Structure formats: structure tokens, C-alpha cells
Amino acid sequence: MPADARYPSDLLYHPEHDWVRLDGDLATFGVTWFAQDSLGELVFFDPPAVGSRVAKDDGYAELESVKAVSDVIAPLSGEIVEVNERLAEQPDLVNSSPYDDGWLVRVRVSDRAEADALLDAEAYRELLP
């Protein structure tokens, strides 16, 4: 079942439709409701390797719907410490639960100050059509 449109206020947002949940220097990344809705039913998540490094604003993974493939952009820089293994079997968790069960990766962030450039939920919503 598709989730309803929402943008939780406890998350930070990147304009490329990614969210981050920060807990100390550990961050969880995912894509927003708008992103999953635009992509349609997701059928494949190609995760990065645990231990690899991601750079803010660069692609770090691919999400594929039946029709198309989309790069997922890192909202912060750091090192991948965990990937959501459930998505290998159930990539559509990103559709049904984009902020909870459909998280993509956990990252040890290298520069927390980068988070200052991210958006709060209200500012992100204003970017949406």
C-alpha cells in the first residue's frame, strides 16, 4: 500500500529528495515521500558496500522502478556502516514506509557541520511542486 504524503519534522532534507535522521555522528539516509511517489513502485535497490565512503551531493546508490533508474544522492559525507538488507527482497518498503522500514543506509558522518546546509521539513516542502 502506498504511504500517505508526509514529511516528518524530526528529519533534515536534501533538495534532491533525500532525508537524514541524525543521532550523534550516526546518520540514517532515505528518500522522501515525494521521491518514492515520483519513481513509482520500486523493484530494485543497488546498495553501496559497507565501509565505502560517500560524499555529500554525490550519488551513492541506485533505486529502480519498473520504468526507470534513479541515482540516490548523499545528503552528508561519511562512511557506510550498514545497509538495509530487507530491501534486497522487498524494495517496495521504500514506497510503503519511506521514513521507517524503507531506510536505505546508515553512515558515520565525517563532518556534522555539513548538516547546517540541509533543510527542515517546512523549507523542503516549499521546494515541492
Next chain:
Amino acid sequence: MRTTSLHARHLAAGARLVPFAGWEMPVQYAGIRAEHRAVRSGIGVFDVSHMGEIETRGAGAAALLQRILSNDVEKLAVGGAQYSVLCKPDGGVLDDLFTYRLEERRFLTVTNAANHAKDLAWFRGQAASFADVEVVDRAEDYAMLAVQGPEARPLVARLLDAGQELPERFRTAELTVAGAPALVCGTGYTGEDGVELLLAPAAAPAVWDELLRGGATPAGLGARDTLRLEVCFHLYGNDLSESRGPIEAGLGWCCKEATGFVGADAVAAVRAAGPAETLVPFTLTGPGIARQGDAVRGGGEVTSGTLSPSLGIGIGMAYLPTERAVAGAPFEIDVRGKTRPAVVAEKPIYRPETTR
């Protein structure tokens, strides 16, 4: 952006509309996979009114079509349907087409939307050297609905006027569907049983409503693509182009060079010598989805690729060097920098139950 006469119905059904060949068309409603399953197990209805129609009529109509279509038009009986390609003199494919013989001297050819203007100019240019033939653009006169799936024919049959019967596969008949005059064709692009309806645009919304009331699921171009790819039907612009010939595309069966059609000499030469590359269906043997334009390691390219909703794996079609285009042969695809193993499949990749 042009819209079809069903635009308001698409909005009401929750369609996601996308630009396609100058038209705003539904890519999906509830979701590609659900629509795909509806067609494989029940009934789906597609608005394909963006497709064009060319009518060729007159005493010279059959001779003109025999000159430009690759198949043997003499074998096309009144009430019949025939698939062919339209070739340039060098054998490159201008379009792939279904032609219906409505009367002895009247034919209707369905074109791909993106190619319609080009095809029409080609028909007219070739017609100049034939007597007694008229080429008429009928694209504005027809909406087109494809009703497909194992339950599709019984549903449409219930909507016919009393005493009327649906045409068999690859046959066509002028009937009345839900009160609207329609050219009903036993053709489709999904591998399932079904019909295609050509009817006046103004009549299409009421017929659409009756089909939905009868249990048809609205299906978009997304599902149309996954359905056709599972059964290895070609898509012009992906698997066919002006720089590829019909033999390498596996369409030699619809080319009858003895008729002397435009491009026949080039096609005969490739048939005799063997094409350098051959289009094959494939499945990925690991994770991932190959897409149009992905390179094959060692030569060749993917021309269509998607996730098969029926099989749950990446599938597609690719041109491979002919010596490697053998069912069961493994090969590798560069999918955005990652090497994905694949294997040449048998046609069709998925075998629908209703047309087995």
C-alpha cells in the same frame, strides 16, 4: 501537447500522465505491476489513441502496399490483418505496422505515433508512381482501445449487438461495441488474447466506461511495455530503427523479397550473407535491471530492458554479434558501470497461458 478523447477518463482514474511522441499519455494508474497482472490474469484496457492510421484505397492500393510493405499483401484477404515493416531502399526500418484489408480496394495501416508523419510522407511519395491510389491520413478519425487478457474477448463479445461475433485472431470486422460502430481487430501487443478497437474519438469515452464496468482494469504505457517485452514484441525506437534491418531484428518472417518491395534487395543480401548482429531476448542471471543503451561486453547493445513483473527478474532484448546469439549462451552487460551476467533466452521470455 495533444490529448486523446479519453483524457478526462485518465484523470478520473488517477493516471500519471507523461509526454509520449507529442501526446500526453497515461504511463500508469494504480501501478505498472498491478496493471500487468490484470492483463495476464483478467482484462486490461489501454488507450492507444496516439497511434496513427493511414487509409490506402483505390484500384492501385494493393499494388502500392505490395511495393512498400515487406510482407506479401496479395496474401492479405479482405477482413484480414498482416504485420510488416516499412523499409528504406537500404533495408533500414522506417516503421513496423499492422495493415487491415477492409475491402478489396481499401486498407487501413496503423502507425507508431512518433513515425506517423514520416510514414504518411513515405506512403504519399511512393504513391506518386502508382495510378488509381489515394493515401488518406485517418489519424484524427480514430481513437484506439486495446482490450487484452484472458477475459478480454468474452467481455467485448457481451458488448456487441445481437447476432454479431468477434473476429478471430489476425482478423478484423466492422461491428457495434456498446452502441458505437467500431473496427474490431483480433490483434494486440501483450501476448494475451484480446482485441483492438478502432472507433470515433467522440464514441470512445462511453465504450471505455462500459469496459471498466465490465471488469477491465485501466492499464498504461508502462504495463504495455513490460507485457510486450515479456513476449518479445519489438518496439520501434528501441529494437527497430532506420539503422537496423529486419533480418537482424528477427523479422525475416514478415519479409517476402520476391514481391520486390522497397529494400528487398538489401534485405535479401543480408538474409543470404547473415547479419553481423542479431536481436535476442535475454534474462539477467543475477540481480539488476539492464536498460536501453547498456553495452554488451565484447560487442552489442541492449535495446529494451525492464523488470519482468511475471518472472521477477531483469529481462530485455539486445543485439549481439550473430555468432554469440544462441539460446542459452551466457554474456555480460555493462549496467551503468557494473557487470551483470545474462543469458540468451528463448522466445518468448514469458509464455502467456491463453495463447500457448
